[in-house]
Amino acid sequence: MEDLKRMAVFVAVVEQAGMSAAARRLDMTPSAVSQHIRQLEREAGVTLLHRSTRQLALTDAGQRFYVQCAQMCEAAARARTELDAERQEPGGELRMSAPAGFAPHAAPALGSWLARNPALRLRLLMDDATIDLIQARVDLALRFGTLADSSWVARHLGRSATLLCASPKWLAAWQAERGKPPLHPSELAQAPWLDLARKDHARVDLNWRHGPSGESFSLQALPQMVSNHRATVQQFCEAGLGVAVLSAHDVAASLREGRLVRLLPQWDMGQLDIWAVTPQRDAQPAKVRQAIEVLRAYFARLEGVQADGMP
Structure with a gap:
């Protein structure tokens, strides 16, 4: 991982045309930037940059190395953009488990939301057996009744007499x-x-x-x-x-x-308490956050369910 960081620093030095400018962009000191470049050259056994008091110039090896490093940084930036988009808009596959008794409610609860988000795919696993969310790669589980103690995070959606x-x-x-x-x-x-x-x-x-x-x-x-x-x-x-x-x-x-x-x-x-259960609390993607709110709204208006303001 340290090598990847040094490669990113090297790209910044080339694109900013100097150690000091790269340091400002990366919020680092110029000496720390210089140290990363020296370590890269030491490990590679080749010179990547010709340095003078006024300018930097890529060596032939440095030019080839820069092209590959720049592509790596671009791929990382795209990956980050996709993660940011996932936080804002629902997309990809939502793996959700629910008891078989939820079958009559599935389309009324989730259908309109799914139709409004064409980038979202829903994989709905209907099973009365309690499954392990991590092992089954489930993003969100709908559970009824008393929950067993676990490290999973439960959000109360309502209760039914x-x-x-x-x-x-x-x-x-x-x-x-x-x-x-x-x-x-x-x-x-x-x-x-x-x-x-x-x-x-x-x-x-x-x-x-x-x-x-x-x-x-x-x-x-x-x-x-x-x-x-x-x-x-x-x-x-x-x-x-x-x-x-x-x-x-x-x-x-x-x-x-x-x-x-x-x-x-x-x-x-x-x-009978109704719960939305997720494997983790932090950094929930938009598809999970919105699915919980959609389910909460559905049960709030469903005949026979009482919403009570529990967290």
């Missing part, structure tokens, strides 16, 4: 048998549960807090159906095959259109 849902068909069958809807979580201990799970034989751990009274209740159940895909769990629920804990932003339309109903509405099941 956790709701207990069933289909009108399932609820009608329940009421026909019992004469009323479920009013307490304990009544659902033997219900057919549908769950998002990534482990074999995973049980459902459920926790409620009753708003009016403050009562807490926990329940553990063995689900009748599990899937590693959120949309599949929701489809089974809408088909009347059981009850499921789902996120408000995923089921807002289904609740509004009557495909699902919320059970135990006075019992709170908590919130």
Whole structure:
């Protein structure tokens, strides 16, 4: 690396036609500039510059060496320009990972932004498994829920309520048998549960807090159906095959259109936090900074999501 610096100093000396002028341009002392040139000549074993009290002149070897060094400096300047442009305007490839459940939201959230930036390419990796951002070369990951401790940087985008849902068909069958809807979580201990799970034989751990009274209740159940895909769990629920804990932003339309109903509405099941995760905080390129803001704006207007001003 020191050789590259000396080459850049040599180019500046030639282009500024003197040690003092080069020193001013490089914010160095003339003696430091002269020392770099002498070291270059010492290591090369040839004279690069003929020096006099009034002028400098390139030797034949110095002329050939200057051409190559100047090309190196030009390439470095172009590289710096590209980096600066990347900081200002989104371009290149953005590698983003997100859970499979984000699939219905991907185009509404990112499509218009992508269309406005033709120099940008989006590679969207949809997977419910948590991947290593560094190993997968991911610039930005969308995560839901509680984050594991790591050196990665997380930015809060909002939160979505956790709701207990069933289909009108399932609820009608329940009421026909019992004469009323479920009013307490304990009544659902033997219900057919549908769950998002990534482990074999995973049980459902459920926790409620009753708003009016403050009562807490926990329940553990063995689900009748599990899937590693959120949309599949929701489809089974809408088909009347059981009850499921789902996120408000995923089921807002289904609740509004009557495909699902919320059970135990006075019992709170908590919130699901939404995060944008990056491998580093500093020197984020424009494509990452803008993607985070685009996602933040999308979730802020998405039905079922609450923005709360967290950092």
